[in-house]
Amino acid sequence: MPEHKVETKNLNLFYSDFHALKEINFKADKNTVTAFIGPSGCGKSTLLRVFNRMNDLIVGVKMEGKVYVDDKNIYKKNVVVDELRKKIGMVFQKPNPFPKSIFENVAYGLRVNGENNKEFIADKVETSLKKAALWDEVKDKLKKSAFELSGGQQQRLCIARTLAIEPSIVLMDEPASALDPMSTAKIEELIYELKENYTIIIVTHNMQQAARVSDFTAFFYLGELVEWDTTKTIFTNPKESKTQNYITGRFG
Amino acid sequence: MKKFRKQIEKFVEGILFTSSTVTSLTVIFIIIFLFKEGVGLFNSKPVEKSYTIAINPNNPINTISSEHLKEIFNQQITNWKDLGGNNDSIMLFTLEDAASLFTEEELGPDFEYLPQKINEYILSTPGVIAYFSDSYIPVDFGGKKIPVSKISVGEFLSGKEWYPTSSPVAEFGVLPLILGTLWVSIGAILLALPIGLITAIYLSEVSGQRFRNILKPVIELLAGIPSVVYGFFGLVVLVPFIQKTFNLAVGETALAGSIILGIMALPTIITISEDALRTTPQSLKEASLALGATRLQTLVRVIVPYSRSGIIAACILGIGRAVGETMAVLMVTGNASVIPHSFLQPVRTIPATIAAELGEAPFGGVHFKALFALGIILFIMTMGFNFMVELTKAKKYK
Numbered sequence: 001m002p003e004h005k006v007e008t009k010n011l012n013l014f015y016s017d018f019h020a021l022k023e024i025n026f027k028a029d030k031n032t033v034t035a036f037i038g039p040s041g042c043g044k045s046t047l048l049r050v051f052n053r054m055n056d057l058i059v060g061v062k063m064e065g066k067v068y069v070d071d072k073n074i075y076k077k078n079v080v081v082d083e084l085r086k087k088i089g090m091v092f093q094k095p096n097p098f099p100k101s102i103f104e105n106v107a108y109g110l111r112v113n114g115e116n117n118k119e120f121i122a123d124k125v126e127t128s129l130k131k132a133a134l135w136d137e138v139k140d141k142l143k144k145s146a147f148e149l150s151g152g153q154q155q156r157l158c159i160a161r162t163l164a165i166e167p168s169i170v171l172m173d174e175p176a177s178a179l180d181p182m183s184t185a186k187i188e189e190l191i192y193e194l195k196e197n198y199t200i201i202i203v204t205h206n207m208q209q210a211a212r213v214s215d216f217t218a219f220f221y222l223g224e225l226v227e228w229d230t231t232k233t234i235f236t237n238p239k240e241s242k243t244q245n246y247i248t249g250r251f252g
Numbered sequence: 253m254k255k256f257r258k259q260i261e262k263f264v265e266g267i268l269f270t271s272s273t274v275t276s277l278t279v280i281f282i283i284i285f286l287f288k289e290g291v292g293l294f295n296s297k298p299v300e301k302s303y304t305i306a307i308n309p310n311n312p313i314n315t316i317s318s319e320h321l322k323e324i325f326n327q328q329i330t331n332w333k334d335l336g337g338n339n340d341s342i343m344l345f346t347l348e349d350a351a352s353l354f355t356e357e358e359l360g361p362d363f364e365y366l367p368q369k370i371n372e373y374i375l376s377t378p379g380v381i382a383y384f385s386d387s388y389i390p391v392d393f394g395g396k397k398i399p400v401s402k403i404s405v406g407e408f409l410s411g412k413e414w415y416p417t418s419s420p421v422a423e424f425g426v427l428p429l430i431l432g433t434l435w436v437s438i439g440a441i442l443l444a445l446p447i448g449l450i451t452a453i454y455l456s457e458v459s460g461q462r463f464r465n466i467l468k469p470v471i472e473l474l475a476g477i478p479s480v481v482y483g484f485f486g487l488v489v490l491v492p493f494i495q496k497t498f499n500l501a502v503g504e505t506a507l508a509g510s511i512i513l514g515i516m517a518l519p520t521i522i523t524i525s526e527d528a529l530r531t532t533p534q535s536l537k538e539a540s541l542a543l544g545a546t547r548l549q550t551l552v553r554v555i556v557p558y559s560r561s562g563i564i565a566a567c568i569l570g571i572g573r574a575v576g577e578t579m580a581v582l583m584v585t586g587n588a589s590v591i592p593h594s595f596l597q598p599v600r601t602i603p604a605t606i607a608a609e610l611g612e613a614p615f616g617g618v619h620f621k622a623l624f625a626l627g628i629i630l631f632i633m634t635m636g637f638n639f640m641v642e643l644t645k646a647k648k649y650k
Contacts, residue, residue: 052542059461086544096535099558109543112553158539165543 004071005030005169005199006051011065013046015058020046022223024065028216033191033200035210035231038220038246044203047220048171051201052088053081069169086113089162093174095154097146097161102138105146105157109165124164132160133190152183159190170194172202176209188213207247211235219243286631289624293408296618297400298422302386305420306395308378313337316398318407321421324381332379340379345370346420347384371395383420403618408625414589414600416609416619424622426629428591432506432599433633435592436581437574439510440517445567447514448521452566455522456529457551468526475519483583486512491584498596504586507595512580517570524569528562529555561644568644572637576630578603602630 006028013021021043028034036044046055053074055061067074074084086109097105106125115121125142129135134156138149146157155175162170172191176184191200191213204210210217211231218228219242227234227243238244298318299305305321307313313335316324323329324342333339350359354369367390374380374395382395403424411425451471455464486508495503532555540550556563578601586598587608606623613619 054538054542057538057541082541082544082546085542090538090542092535092539092542094535096533096539098536098539098554108540108553109545112540112543112545112549161539161543 004028005069006201007068007071008047008050009066009068011047011050011067012063013043013050013055014062016060020223021050024225026218026225026228028199028201030199031195031197032216033195033202033214034216034218035214036201036203036218036220037205037207037210038226040205042220043223044218044220045173048090048173048201048203051169051171052085052090054090056081086165087167088169088171089165089167091155091159091162091170091172091175094178095151095158097149097154097157100146101143102146102149102157103142106161106164109161113165125160128160128164129157131163131194132156133186134160150183152179152186155179155183155187156190159187163194167198169199169201172200174203174205177205184209207235207249219246221246283631286624286627289621290628291625293424293618293621293625294403294405296403296621298403298424298618299400299420301617303420304382304384304386304389305398305400306374306382306384306393307398308374308380309394309396310378311337311340311396313398314396315401318400318403318421318423321398321400322413322415322418322423325383325420338378343377343380345373345377345380345382345384347388408622412591414605416613416622422618422622424618424625426602426626428589429600429602429605429626430629431591432585432589433575433601433603433630435506435595435599436509436513436585436601437571439506439595440513440574441567441571443510443514444517444521444570448518448566448570449525449563451518452522452526452529453551453556456526457547457555468523471519471522474515479516479577479579480583482512482516483580486580486584494596500596502586502598504584504598505596506585506592506599509581509585509599509601510595512584513574513577516577516580517573520573521566521570524566525559525563528559528566531562532558564644565641568637568641572634572641575637576603576634578607582607602626602633606630 004027006026008024008026011021011024011026012019024047026047036048038044049055050063050067051069051074055063063075069084069088073079098108100108103125106128107121110121110124115124126135126139129138134153137153138157141148146154149157155178159170159175176187179187188209191202194200195215202210202214214231216229217231217234219226219234219238219240221242227238227240229239234243235247238247305316311332313332316335320329320335325344327344329335329342331339331341345353350366350369353373354366358369359366367388370382370384370388371390371393374382381398400421408424408426409430410427411423412427413423413425414428415423455467459467490508490511491503493503494500494505494508536554536558537550540554541547545553581601582604585601585604587600587604588598589600589605590597592599606626609619610623613623
């Protein structure tokens with residue numbers, strides 16, 4: 001029986017009056033990649049942001065139901081959100097490096113978590129950049145501004161930044177949507193490698209990408225989790241006609 | 253029809269061109285006027301026109317600087333040897349002394365013998381220094397006229413005394429005024445910047461939308477209160493308070509000016525730095541929070557550094573406002589033109605000086621020109637501040 005890293009039970013979420021997520025029951029196992037697919041506005045990014053409580057920042061969000069990470073309810077009163085977010089990294093749709101040097105971008109998460117040891121930080125920055133397959137490209141210009149990197153490099157920098165704080169879960173919100181095909185390929189390759197150590201949930205609009213990188217795929221439509229199964233099943237033999245229609249490009 | 257439209261377009265274009273030209277020309281005209289009057293100061297002498305300063309012809313001294321002249325007539329220098337001359341005590345002579353030195357008969361009914369008497373007095377008194385109108389110079393004048401040098405830029409800028417109406421030699425040293433202005437402005441910024449910044453941070457990052465919608469208009473309302481009202485408030489409430497709290501002889505101090513100016517600069521600082529803080533992209537804040545940073549860490553490490561140039565601009569514009577402010581400062585700072593040594597002393601600022609003295613200065617006179625020269629200094633200071641704002645802006649987009 002695989003261990004459930006992330007789980008939701010009867011999750012409902014409202015933006016003021018808008019019912020954005022309806023009765024979501026979802027599980028993601030350890031060291032797997034799950035892809036969230038579905039048309040725009042179907043709630044997949046919202047669900048992703050439920051797992052690291054990013055929706056807390058949005059005024060007027062109401063939630064019902066339970067969300068477990070490592071079998072602990074993360075919406076209990078006594079949960080320290082900052083601590084939770086250290087365990088759950090997030091990579092955003094657009095590369096959003098800080099206006100700091102490449103080195104400082106990766107070191108940021110360590111520094112805000114109270115790490116002062118210079119050698120440790122330098123070491124961690126290097127291993128994180130290596131994991132994100134960026135080290136060879138930036139090792140000679142760590143002091144340079146992160147904005148000097150290309151979009152694809154910036155996104156890998158953001159991944160390195162996330163990996164530096166050693167999360168066990170990595171959430172990716174359309175991480176390759178703003179990138180060119182070459183950079184996208186690199187990111188996908190990276191996701192495949194990261195699977196060994198991390199539980200990954202990725203939101204994507206790109207069907208091929210979902211098929212290429214994920215073990216499981218969940219299809220969302222108008223706030224409902226329509227179907228959720230292994231990627232192979234979803235793409236070859238979906239049970240629901242809506243899933244079938246979406247995957248074959250009849251709407252969305 | 254088409255031709256008609258073209259003419260209307262030409263007409264509108266003409267109006268636009270004219271109004272912008274008129275505006276620019278007005279500004280240029282004002283600046284030229286300011287500089288013409290102000291620079292004229294350095295072409296004039298610090299004594300009243302058509303007056304003469306003369307000494308005994310046997311006195312070895314040939315020139316006396318304006319500063320020494322003033323000290324002589326203030327009786328701070330009482331012996332010629334202090335200026336490198338003979339060991340003779342200095343005898344001052346002005347027209348007021350004529351009445352006590354000579355009898356009415358000696359002077360004649362219409363003072364027709366006065367020039368002759370002055371001449372005699374100067375020739376017979378070795379230590380004399382006389383100051384009198386040119387109209388009393390006799391034909392056969394035997395005294396030695398002392399030329400008074402023109403006011404120099406260096407003297408003007410580094411002079412420590414501002415006595416524009418003192419007789420016979422006026423002192424135009426703007427250093428105390430410049431320092432007074434800076435002192436009050438810097439004090440204002442030291443008070444207003446932390447408060448303003450904290451308020452801006454609170455408004456942009458902490459407070460709810462509803463509270464912000466109430467507080468922001470209230471703060472902007474502060475900018476609309478006439479400065480004389482601030483001055484009145486300062487005079488009635490703040491000045492007595494400072495006097496009591498610090499147990500001073502007078503409450504009109506640099507501190508009072510700084511507090512009033514600080515309050516006046518707050519809307520500028522809050523509005524501009526709040527706008528700057530709010531331009532921090534949501535994505536950067538989220539990136540920081542997603543890495544486990546607290547809201548405070550995000551604020552200090554991401555939001556404030558990101559909006560740094562806007563905050564600097566707010567600070568400089570706040571100073572700019574403080575430097576040029578006249579009325580409120582005039583009312584609460586005490587207007588003593590001395591170089592300030594503490595915030596609890598009265599100071600005098602450049603704008604307050606111009607406002608207070610322009611009404612008394614004879615049109616076109618030395619004092620009048622000196623006030624315009626002060627205007628130039630103020631103009632250069634505020635222009636410098638605006639230039640610094642442009643620099644910080646330019647830096648951001650580099």
